[in-house]
Amino acid sequence: GVDGTTCSVLTYLSQTEDFCPPRDGRNHSSLPWHQKPQAISNNSSPAMKFIRSRVEKMSERWIQAGLRMKESSNNTVSTQMRVLLYPGALSGSVGQRFEAMVERGGPLGELVQWADLSACLTILGHNLIFSTSQHQLHSLIGAAPGRGSCPIQRPLTFDLIYTDYHGLAHLQGAMGLAFKHYQCRFRILDSFGTEPAFNFASYARSHGYKTLWGSWDLQPLQYMTMFPHTPDNSFLGFVSEGTVRKGSELEPVSYKKDRIAVVYGKQDYMWQGKYEYVKVISEELETHATVYQPPGHTLHLPSLIRNHGLLTQEHFQQLLRKAKLFVGLGFPYEGPAPIEAIGMGCVFIQPRFDPPHSSASNDFYKGKPTTRQISSQHPYAEEFIGKPYVWTVDVTNKSDIREAVKAILRSEVKSFTPQEFTCVGMLKRVLGYITHQVQRCKKAQACPELETPGTPTSLLTKNFKSVPTWPPKSALRVHLAPLGQSCVSVCRRSSLMCEPALFHHLNTPAAFTRLGLSCASVLPELNHLFPSYSPWGRQCGLQQEPLLFSCVAICLDCL
Structure with missing residues (x-):
């Protein structure tokens, strides 16, 4: 009977009613949502064409990277997993709007990442299904139709599900009560990142982070970003098409460069307020653009600009290989194009933001679950690559722009691709995530009445509540941050990286004692600033919720 527990309710709905999937062995005809997922027909949408084209174009490079990685390491073999890639932004009404922009100069960064992720997982030997169909999602994950509370049958069809925020909502609607049970299997492609204070729902609601x-x-x-914004999330990245390899090493290449600048901005609204900036550049270099021109629409570009309209990726790359300068207008933010341009021997020039842009001051970042202060169009390029490949200028200062352009013209810059944006770099990164993040999963509580007899439970039917064992404690180096500085900035100054998996080693009174800090009181609390030390009153704050451990949190009145 029903005794009030979730398991008893689900058993009743399965055995007495026909609402839930029947237990194995019951005399039921097979219901349509129990069928094994079938191969998905090819999707001919513009987004899928782009993804398919990129994978095919780079396939030989991926294969060679996989072979090199296999030769150099004995750790590339892992258990084959069944993986679903479900970009929710390409499905339903949201997908229709996104698709409409693909051929009109809309952002392609997310598509680049989905293409490279699918290639990467394939090379690592996993079994993939790539779907953009919300309609087929129920059958793919073995869920009953509708938005009921009925869980899916176990084991889940897929060991890992890569999706985005839109897809996460679709999965929640399809999986009902099983959503929480399997949430350890989700990986969320999240270009700009999600900080811990925004992720933990009850804390976000009560502290103004919702x-x-x-x-x-x-x-x-579980949130996987385009660039390494914060160690709290996983940096997934992508692969630069500008990468050139000779033998086993990355080789800088000197492309024959003309006195050409290419402007990064495919829609004319991106040029607003930047004409004087571009004009200064066009005085020194022949300036090209690739701005989309809608039928019957007149573009208002400076007369000195040679506009090619939207180009195919191949033709755009041919233009970059000839260009000396790739010109950022300030938007789009943090896309892959500057990294690929630098990989083709261009120098990237971009606007400095003073004051920095943030979710508190900028419409684009408003509502995004991050407190990052964006100092330029591409902070990663500014901070981790820098001169001579990246110049960040005050676009309101013509002298600053002119001096930068002349210095760039005097320089001889070869192509450059950071290791993390190569095929091997991404393969190693994804392999590491699959290997170590999966080990952190802990067995989830199951309803024995609903388990299929004789079916082994996947390693991934777990959640992340276990104490992390990787990296090992031996990797820990402890530094005390000054007031008003995050762990990220303090660690970076010492050429270290903040590692959230090690926070639990510091979340004890003994850890404060080892740092020479005397605690007059110890305060356990749900607080994304903890563990921390307040010199006023010598108060030691301990974190009660591991989901709130944060590398980027900044405490103005504690260490």
Whole structure:
């Protein structure tokens, strides 16, 4: 009977009613949502054409990278997993709007990442299904139709599900009560990142961090970013097409460069307020653009600009290989194009933001689950690559622009691709995530009445509540941050990286004692600033919720 527990309710709905999937062995005809997922027909949408084209174009490079990685390491073999890639932004009404922009100069960064992720997982030997169909999602994951509370049958069809925020909402609707049970299997492609304070739902609501995104109570490491914004999330990245390899080493290449600048901005609204900036550049270099021109629409570009309209990726790359300068207008933010341009021998020039842009001051970042202060169009390029490949200028200062351009013209810059944006770099990174993040999963509580007899439970039917064992404690180096500085900035000054998996070693009174800090009182609390030390009153704050451990949190009145 029903005794009030979730398991008894689900058993009743399965055995007495026909609402839930029947237990194995019951005399039921097979219901349509129990069928094994079938191969998905090819999707001919513009987004899928782009993804398919990129994978095919780079396939030989991926294969060679996989062979090199296999030769150099004995750790590349892992258990084959069944993986679903479900970009929710390409499905339903949201997908229709996104698709409409693909051929009109809309952002392609997310598509680049989905293409490279699918290639990467394939090379690592996993079994993939790539779907953009919300309609087929129920059958793919073995869920009953509708938005009921009925869970899917175990084991889940897929060991890992890569999706985005839109897809996460679709999965929650399809999986009902099983959503929490399997949330350890989700990986969220999240270009700009989700900080812990925004992720933990009850804390976000009560402390002013609730936004349209976030509040899913996932492990922050399950959010996978375009660039390494914060160690709290996992940096997934992508592969630069500008990468050139000779033998086993990355080789800088000197492309024959003309006195050409290419402007990064495919829609004319991106040029607003930047004409004087571009004019200064066009005085020194022949300046080209690739701005989309809608039928019957007149573009208002400076007369000195040679506009090619939208180009195919191949033709755009041919233009970059000839260009000396790639010109950022300030938007789009943090895309892959500057990294690929630098990989083709261009110098990237971009606007400095003073004051920095943030979710508190900028419409684009408003509502995004991050407190980052964006100092330029591409902070990664500014901070981690820098001169001579990247110049960040005050675009309101013509002298600053002119001096930068002349210095760039005097320089001889070869192509450059950071290791993390190569095929091998991404393969190693994804392999590491699959290997170590999976080990952190802990067996989830199951309803024995609903388990299929004789079916082994996947390693991934777990959640992330276990104490992390990687990296090992021996990797820990402890530094005390000054007031008003995050762990990220303090660690970076010492050429270290903040590692959230090590926070639990510091979340004890003994850890404060080892740092020479005397605690007059110890305060356990849900607080994304903890563990921390307040010199006023010598108060030691301990974290009660591991999901709130944060590398980027800044405490203005504690260490």
